[in-house]
Amino acid sequence: MNLPTADPVRTEKVLVVVPCLNEAAHIGKLLDWLLRTEGEAGSLIVVADGGSSDGTQDIVRRYVDDGAPVRLLHNPKKIQSAGINLAVERYGDDAEYLIRIDAHGTYPEDFCEQLMDEARKVGCASIVVSMNTIGAGAFQKAVAIAQNSPLGNGGSKHRVVNKGEFVDHGHHALMRIKAFREVGGYDESFAHNEDAELDFRLRKIGYYIWMTPKTVMEYLPRTTARGLFKQYRGYGSGRIQNILKHKQTPGLRQIIPAMVLPSILMAPLALIWWVCALPLIGWLCLWGGLSVIEGVRTRSVEGFMSGYAAMTMHVAWSVGFWKKWFELKFKAA
Numbered sequence: 245m246n247l248p249t250a251d252p253v254r255t256e257k258v259l260v261v262v263p264c265l266n267e268a269a270h271i272g273k274l275l276d277w278l279l280r281t282e283g284e285a286g287s288l289i290v291v292a293d294g295g296s297s298d299g300t301q302d303i304v305r306r307y308v309d310d311g312a313p314v315r316l317l318h319n320p321k322k323i324q325s326a327g328i329n330l331a332v333e334r335y336g337d338d339a340e341y342l343i344r345i346d347a348h349g350t351y352p353e354d355f356c357e358q359l360m361d362e363a364r365k366v367g368c369a370s371i372v373v374s375m376n377t378i379g380a381g382a383f384q385k386a387v388a389i390a391q392n393s394p395l396g397n398g399g400s401k402h403r404v405v406n407k408g409e410f411v412d413h414g415h416h417a418l419m420r421i422k423a424f425r426e427v428g429g430y431d432e433s434f435a436h437n438e439d440a441e442l443d444f445r446l447r448k449i450g451y452y453i454w455m456t457p458k459t460v461m462e463y464l465p466r467t468t469a470r471g472l473f474k475q476y477r478g479y480g481s482g483r484i485q486n487i488l489k490h491k492q493t494p495g496l497r498q499i500i501p502a503m504v505l506p507s508i509l510m511a512p513l514a515l516i517w518w519v520c521a522l523p524l525i526g527w528l529c530l531w532g533g534l535s536v537i538e539g540v541r542t543r544s545v546e547g548f549m550s551g552y553a554a555m556t557m558h559v560a561w562s563v564g565f566w567k568k569w570f571e572l573k574f575k576a577a
Contacts, residue, residue, distance in 0.1 A: 258287040259339035259421065260356070263319065263327035264347035265294040271347055272303050275314060278345070282356050283313050287343075290335055292319045292327030325430030325438040332429060336421045344416045350378075350462045358459040359418040369423035369451035370443070372414025374460045379546070386549035387465040387472060387557075389538050395530060395554055408457040413443045415461065423451050431489075437482025444490055472553065473560040480564030488572055498565075505562035531555045 260282050264271060271291070278289050291304045293316060307314040317334065319327035332342060341363065343356055352358075362371050377392050379385035416439045427445040430438045443453055466472040480501070487494055494502070507523035514521035535551030 256340040256360070257338050258282065258285070258341045258343055258356070258360070259332065259336050260287050260289045260343045260345060261292055261328050261331040262289065262345045262347050263292045263294070263324040264296065264300060265322065266296045266298040266300060267347040268296070268299040268303060271300050274345065274347060275304070275307055275312075277351065277353070278356075279307075279312055279314075281353065282343070285356075286313075287356075288313050288315065288335055288339070290315045290317050290331040292317045292324075292331050294319045294322035294327060321432060323432065323435045323438075325434055326432045329429040329432060332421060332424060336425070339421055342419045342421050342424055344419075346461065346463065348464055349375075350464070352459055355417075355459050355461070358456065362454065362456045362458060363418055363420075366454045366456075368410075368454045369420050369446055370416070370453045371418040372411065372453055372455050373417045374455065374457075375415045375463050376460055377463045377465055379465060381467060382546055382549065383469070383553070384465055384467050385544070385546035387553040389542065389547055389550040390534070390553040390557065391465060393534060393538065393550065393554070395534050409455055411453055411455045412447060413440045414453060414455045415439070416442075417456075417461070434482055434485060436478035437486050440483075441486045441489065444486070444492075469556050472556050476557045476560035477564035477567075480561035480566075481568035482564075483561075484565045484568045485572065488569075501558045501561045502565045503562070504558045505566050508559070527555075527558070531558075 260278060262271075262274065262278075267274075275289065275291075278287075282289060289312075291314065293301055293304070295318075301316060304314065304316045308316055315335065317327070317331055319330060321327075328342075328344060336342065341360070343359060345351070359371050359373075377388040379388035423446060424442075427442060427449065429442070431441050432438075434441055446453065466475055483498055484502075486492070487498070503523065504527060507527055510520045511524040512520075531551040531554055533551070534554055535548050538550040539545075539548030541547060
């Protein structure tokens with residue numbers, strides 16, 4: 245069992261990596277927070293930028309020019325997995341821990357401190373956190389309600405605050421660089437689901453993943469249906485890629501949303517046999533039910549919109565799942 249000895253005090257060097265693309269609206273506030281917490285603790289903060297065109301790089305350069313412990317790293321492959329791998333390759337030699345920060349999220353003031361405290365006490369390779377989705381505008385709030393519901397998140401453990409437990413997967417927060425490098429970092433062929441894929445390899449060689457109850461991140465979802473569809477199409481694509489790579493058996497929480505697209509494609513056959521429409525009718529009832537339940541529970545228009553958000557997520561996930569399945573199968577053939 246690969247459980248490193250816990251450290252009594254914070255003497256470890258930490259590499260904080262922020263993979264981002266076009267985050268001008270958030271990056272300054274995020275860096276201010278990191279400099280108040282991790283900058284004072286001697287951490288190096290690396291912004292791995294995938295080619296932002298909205299002024300994100302100019303904002304980061306101002307911190308670099310002011311002498312802050314911040315580095316701007318160009319990520320030519322654009323995706324998060326490649327950005328983090330590159331940051332660890334360039335700056336990870338002197339660090340013991342990697343902390344991954346999402347540029348599109350918000351964090352408690354003591355987020356990194358709590359992660360480090362858990363790393364010392366538990367001593368395992370990876371500390372993951374729960375993720376609570378919040379929103380500002382009407383559509384974003386509807387998406388947040390859907391993503392925080394069991395229908396929207398499939399019962400993922402990292403979508404609910406827990407009492408602390410060892411898990412197979414969670415939202416990546418802190419990892420020992422030794423373990424990260426031992427498994428080869430993120431698989432850069434994964435544009436999505438790279439965290440779950442890496443967690444599989446960690447557990448396969450005997451490392452443990454601890455979901456801490458001491459802190460949580462808040463995530464801001466996409467603000468448009470188009471953006472949400474693109475995101476969840478990527479999630480479905482990454483999940484089937486993960487399943488095929490490691491020859492896994494899909495779980496019920498993967499099988500259920502995967503059947504959305506077949507249900508839609510089968511529905512026109514109801515003109516021949518009415519039973520073919522039942523799966524799609526069932527889905528429509530589920531989405532409609534979520535809208536009613538959440539609308540009444542939250543007493544809000546956004547709650548009544550949550551079923552539409554969940555529908556967008558499920559259809560997109562299923563489209564990505566089957567599209568990638570066909571691509572990989574035909575490629576293999």
